[in-house]
Structure formats: structure tokens, C-alpha cells
Amino acid sequence: MRQRFRLTRSEDFQRVRRSGKSYAHPLVVLVTQPNDRTEVHVGMAASRMVGGAVKRNRAKRLLRAAMQTVIDSVTPGWDIVLIARPAVLASDSFEVREALLSLLRRAQLIRPA
DSSP: OOGGGBOOOHHHHHHHHHHSEEEEOSSEEEEEEEOSSSSOEEEEEEOTTTOSHHHHHHHHHHHHHHHHHHGGGBOSSEEEEEEEOGGGGGSOHHHHHHHHHHHHHHTTOBOOO
16 A cells, blocks of 8 residues: 555544544454545554464455555545454455455445445
8 A cells, every 4th residue: 555545644544543443343343533634644553462473464455455456446535544453364365355345335445336
């Protein structure tokens, strides 16, 4: 995913987590909040519950790759935080992408075709 679409500052993560709306799936949790910009910003997180550093980084890479394939169809003007769950490590990239699409549809963040 390109750098300009990333949510990187700790304050931004905290703001979205505190006041955003969350949607849960067994593989990933999606937290959204509108922003005042014309593009989507996405951040990835994985707690120690997912595993050690190597496993957490793998989980975030899976989420980042899945988001990269669908970011063009996401409605602009939103901050999104994706939180990996331990089951994401046992899944392949197709399952992670489908879970992400499912959550984005529930949150009504997919642009109409």
C-alpha cells in the first residue's frame, strides 16, 4: 500500500479507536471514522495476542496486501484501522481479502460500481 494512504501517527490511531465505529470478523476488526480529507487513510495493528514480532508483522503484511487490492473501491474521506486477530495467521490471502471486503460492505464503505 502506498505511503500516502497510511495512517501512521499514534494520535490518529487513538482517535479512530476511541471515537470510531467498529465491525468485527473472526480474522480482523475494522474501525472507521470520517476524516476531513479527500482520501482514505489506513492503519494496521496487531497485538501481542497474535504472537511474537515475526507473527505480528506477517499479520500486518497480510492485511496490507489485502487492503491494497481494494483501496481503489473504498469511499474517500475515511480513516480506517485494521486490527489483526490470531486466526489471520492460519488464513491465506484470499480469505483475508474476502473478510476485509465483507467488513467494508457492512460499514458501507465500498463505492457503488
